[in-house]
Amino acid sequence: MNIALWFARQGQGHPDAAALGQGLDIVARYGEAAETVARMAGAMRNGWGLAPGERVAIVAANTPAYVEALYAIWHAGLVAVPVNAKLHGLEIAYILEHAGCAAAFVSDDLESTVASHAPAGLARIIRIGGPEWRAMRAAEPIAVEPRLDGDLAWLFYTSGTTGRPKGAMLSHGNLAAMSHAYVAEVDAVAPGDPILHAAPMSHGSGLYIMAHIMRGGVNVVPESGGFDPMEIAAVMNHWRNVSMFAAPTMIKRLVASPAAFEPGAIRTITWGGAPMYVEDTRAALDRLGPCLAQIYGQGESPMTITTLPKAEIADASHPLWLERLASAGRAYACIEAAVVDAEGRHLSVGETGEVICRGSPVMSGYWNNEAATAKSLRGGWLHTGDVGAFDERGYLFLKDRANDLIISGGSNIYPREVEEVLLEHPAIREASVIGRADADWGEVVIAYVVGDAPPAELDALCLSRIARFKRPKDYVFVDALPKSNYGKILKTALRALDANRQGGPGVS
Ligand code: AMP
Secondary structure (H helix, E strand, O other): OOOOOHHHHHHHHHHOOEEEOOOOHHHHHHHHHHHHHHHHHHHHHHHOOOOOOHHHHEEOOOHHHHHHHHHHHOOOOOEEEEEEOOHHHHHHHHHHHHHHHHEEOOOOHHHHHHHHHHOOOOOOOEEOHHHHHHHHHHOOOOHHHHHHHEEEEEEEEEEEOOOOOOOEEHHHHHHHHHHHHHHHHHHOOOOOOOEEEOOOOOOOOOOOHHHHHOOEEEEEOOOOOOOOOOHHHHHHHHHOOOEEEOHHHHHHHHHHOOOOOOOOOOOEEEEEEOOOOOOHHHHHHHHOOOOOOEEEEEOOEEEEEEOOOOHHHHHHOOOHHHHOOOOEEEOOEEEEEEEEEOOEEOOOOOOOOOEEEEEEEOOOEEEEOOHHHHHOOOOEEEEEEEEEEEEOOEEEEEEEEOOOOOOEEOOOEEEEHHHHHHHOOOOEEEEEEEEEEEOOOOOEEEEEEEEOOHHHHHHHHHHHOHHHOEEEEEOEEEEOOOOOOOOOOHHHHHHHHHHHHOOOOOOO
16 A cells, blocks of 8 residues: 555544644644645646656755655655755765656755756756745645555665665555554554654654654654754653654763753653663663663664563663663564574574564665665575674674674764775875764764875865765874785774774874
8 A cells, every 4th residue: 555545544534633843833734734745746746747656855854844745755656765964965966866866855955955966867856845846735636646565665775885875675565564563562652642853854763754644643843953952852841742763862962951851741762773872771761751762773674673662661670671771672573583694594592693684664675786685685584784692582682783884973874985085085095984982972983094194184075075974083094904814904903903092092
């Protein structure tokens, strides 16, 4: 089925129920919002002449209009390509071109960035709130285009180890399974329950839009569109019983802020995307109450591999409480998860290996990338690249990442994409980028370089090529990088070296 049916049905059955909020206000009710979505879908199909299956991007910071654009795309049988609004223009252009997007919805602040990097096939750039956007909302409405569970709904672009993003193909069925799993095991959303989107809708937070529409909840965005603890408290105190998805860094910022939450303001704060230290979870429980849930997932199995539910995180009286806080919880009901060795043999309880999974939320592959699909989905299992072990009760303990992904403030950064930029500088001979543990960000990006360029020049180079958040926080100039007999740079040795430098004198 087409996941857009959920929106249309809420419009039919509960036209007066709040659908979209911004700050303290209701900005649309289900009846009018569903009507708008049907009209915008009509404009795309009949006005623009797009056919089911064509791709339409959304490059925008969080706004209630994001939800309308997303659902109009699905209503029309098209495929949504939500793009992280914090990416560099060149990175955005790569995704728009790779996905073959026919059109893009953009926010005011990103219109010129997208326009100046637009690939040839991008026939339309629609500014949200602009004249074309308004005209679409007056077009003739159409019925929801029938879609099968396996039909493509969302191309979820993640970074690749090669440095190029890959588009995880998520179907209507994947998104429906993910939404059911969320409501059943993470957060029992009821009609009227709000979710506050303070993290980007192009990623984790956006994936929870659907569950709230399925249940007749309200999708709310902060007025500022971003993450400000004081604003979040004000919005939650106003709406009450609010859920939110947050990276661990965001939860730490909430805990450290003077923001005051009234009893009943928070329903659930779900964290995922990066590990949270046990001490931080305890501090968050003290400060925010028994509202924390954890999910472990990735774009390839959106938000859904294992989960540690609210009741277990809050149950301090359980003898295994602290131990379990250090885990990523147990597999969702719709997921089969295991740990395998390098040859793909299934390992026993307590043994460490790569986490693999299969089940109804798992993607069908990467868009236009057969080699990566075959590697990632070999044997019918999604190979997550994460390393962990299950205990005898089925709790997953994530140890490390198989690849060298850096997660800084909840955002993924693959070293190779930063290294490639640094190596463009004529005075840089070699570069190796690693993550350094950091109390605020989880990890920060550190570049080890062989050569003698001024750091300011390297910074400028990075800013001209990749997103600001991927720029190294520190450059360490060395005579040589640690290498194996085969000449491969040894990142593990480099990380150890870096940790020693942090502990000892002479830190650069
Ligand atoms: P993304 O595809 O951007 O959602 O990133 C997914 C990656 O984030 C996973 O493969 C893990 O490495 C990491 N991750 C996600 N959730 C958790 C979690 N609860 N604990 C630790 N790492 C996580």
